Amino acid sequence: MGYKTLCFGFFCILLAYCFYLPVPEDVEEAWKVRTISAILKMSSFMGTIGEYIGLLKYEDILVMLSTVHFTKPVSDENITVIDTKFSNIPVRLYLPKRKSERQRPAVIFIHGGAFVLGSYKMAAYDDLNRWTANKLGAVVVGIDYRLAPKYLFPAALEDCVYTIKFFLQKNILAKYRVDPTRICIMGDSSGGTLAATVTQLLQNDPNFKDKIKAQALMYPGLQSLDTLLPSHQEYQHGPILTREMIIKLASLYVTEDKDLFQAALRNEHMPTESRHLFKFVNWSDFLPEKYKKSYVYTDPVLGKLNASYPVLVDSRLSPLIVNDTQLQSLPLTYIVTCEHDLLRDDSLIYISRLRNVGVKVTHEHIEKGIHGALSFTRAPIFLNLGLKIRDKYINWLEENL
Ligand SMILES: *[C@@H]1O[C@H](CO)[C@@H](O)[C@H](O)[C@H]1NC(C)=O
Ligand SMILES: *[C@@H]1O[C@H](CO)[C@@H](O)[C@H](O)[C@H]1NC(C)=O
Ligand SMILES: *[C@@H]1O[C@H](CO)[C@@H](O)[C@H](O)[C@H]1NC(C)=O
Ligand SMILES: *[C@@H]1O[C@H](CO)[C@@H](O)[C@H](O)[C@H]1NC(C)=O
Numbered sequence: 001m002g003y004k005t006l007c008f009g010f011f012c013i014l015l016a017y018c019f020y021l022p023v024p025e026d027v028e029e030a031w032k033v034r035t036i037s038a039i040l041k042m043s044s045f046m047g048t049i050g051e052y053i054g055l056l057k058y059e060d061i062l063v064m065l066s067t068v069h070f071t072k073p074v075s076d077e078n079i080t081v082i083d084t085k086f087s088n089i090p091v092r093l094y095l096p097k098r099k100s101e102r103q104r105p106a107v108i109f110i111h112g113g114a115f116v117l118g119s120y121k122m123a124a125y126d127d128l129n130r131w132t133a134n135k136l137g138a139v140v141v142g143i144d145y146r147l148a149p150k151y152l153f154p155a156a157l158e159d160c161v162y163t164i165k166f167f168l169q170k171n172i173l174a175k176y177r178v179d180p181t182r183i184c185i186m187g188d189s190s191g192g193t194l195a196a197t198v199t200q201l202l203q204n205d206p207n208f209k210d211k212i213k214a215q216a217l218m219y220p221g222l223q224s225l226d227t228l229l230p231s232h233q234e235y236q237h238g239p240i241l242t243r244e245m246i247i248k249l250a251s252l253y254v255t256e257d258k259d260l261f262q263a264a265l266r267n268e269h270m271p272t273e274s275r276h277l278f279k280f281v282n283w284s285d286f287l288p289e290k291y292k293k294s295y296v297y298t299d300p301v302l303g304k305l306n307a308s309y310p311v312l313v314d315s316r317l318s319p320l321i322v323n324d325t326q327l328q329s330l331p332l333t334y335i336v337t338c339e340h341d342l343l344r345d346d347s348l349i350y351i352s353r354l355r356n357v358g359v360k361v362t363h364e365h366i367e368k369g370i371h372g373a374l375s376f377t378r379a380p381i382f383l384n385l386g387l388k389i390r391d392k393y394i395n396w397l398e399e400n401l
Helices: 003-020 030-052 060-067 123-136 155-167 170-175 190-203 230-234 243-251 258-265 272-280 324-328 344-356 384-400
Strands: 079-086 089-096 104-110 139-143 178-188 214-218 332-340 361-370
Touching: 003 030, 030 060, 030 243, 079 123, 079 155, 089 123, 089 155, 104 123, 104 155, 104 190, 123 139, 123 384, 139 155, 155 170, 155 190, 170 178, 178 190, 190 214, 214 384, 230 344, 243 258, 324 344, 332 344, 332 384, 344 361, 361 384
Parallel strands: 104 139, 104 178, 178 214, 214 332, 332 361
Antiparallel strands: 079 089, 089 139
């Protein structure tokens, strides 16, 4: 069978898949959302088959797709772009050329990709960071932390922490003319998980307390205790993310052992001694009524998984499970949630908990939105939604950073 025939075959299956895949009625740019969902589902399906017959690993195709649009550090008339290292970790810096009397604000950017894929090199992120630097006259720092499954938890987090601590040194901030009182940490999807965690860690570290002015979390996942929140159930088949896909990828950050993935799919992965943590993620207590819909809260099933993974009870994987005392001192927070997003309720619970202890939160809920829109702002899959979210976020930064 020739290469062309094979491609044509795939194209036909993709097309059929697109027609067949349902998406929520009111979703914006429905056909594009269908196409992206179909591509992701097919990649996931082929990964599962490929892994089963020993041809490739589950995540290989998804990783490959994410590298298609990698960019080089190209400066333009407004911004100098440099790839370098902070504390031996690759970073991309966006430095505005425009002269400014004042010191500059800074945004630290942590990319998404379920801890397994992604990079600041992705064209959509490169555009976003360039735009942020230009619009705000800000220094932007993108971090390429180590990825799973080659590097397990807490490698990704440690890289983010080291990079940010390096950047926060007085002489480094001075070198880039950054105003130490105007620094924001931003992350999307799993980058949002990392951003939320790093912000907590820094804020609870006496040497770094109050060094971060704001955190911006774009549709992040924030806990791995309960994999059946209402949004996890409602959107288990997509659009964009499916429950199986996200559990499979995220569990690779913990282990390559399939037992964890299987147990998490059944929501029976947590150990007995984690019972006291469930009050922090109890959607019955923290979700606004509107989002509970007709779902019924059931208490967790514990102690079913033989293998023990201490990381499952670690707040550095699930920033939602810190207590109120640790939340209280968190900085100004911006959170974007999308209605049709499996991870929606993680954020809604975090927002409730943050507001309960008096943290100032700006919550942007996109009624017709889907997960990951910020990474779909480049042809051939260009979502206007991505630019809409970008503009709202930049407006917020302009007013608050
Ligand atoms: C440089 O900045 C100006 C003013 O914001 C903008 O009009 C122009 O498009 C920017 N150039 C690039 C390459 O982004
Ligand atoms: C969750 O909240 C509900 C309602 O407030 C309560 O009945 C249940 O015991 C709680 N479960 C846990 C594990 O916190
Ligand atoms: C867990 O351990 C018990 C006792 O050692 C064993 O009987 C059971 O088959 C194990 N379950 C799994 C899923 O490995
Ligand atoms: C909150 O958690 C921190 C760190 O685990 C602990 O030191 C502190 O005592 C806890 N506070 C409360 C009120 O439980």
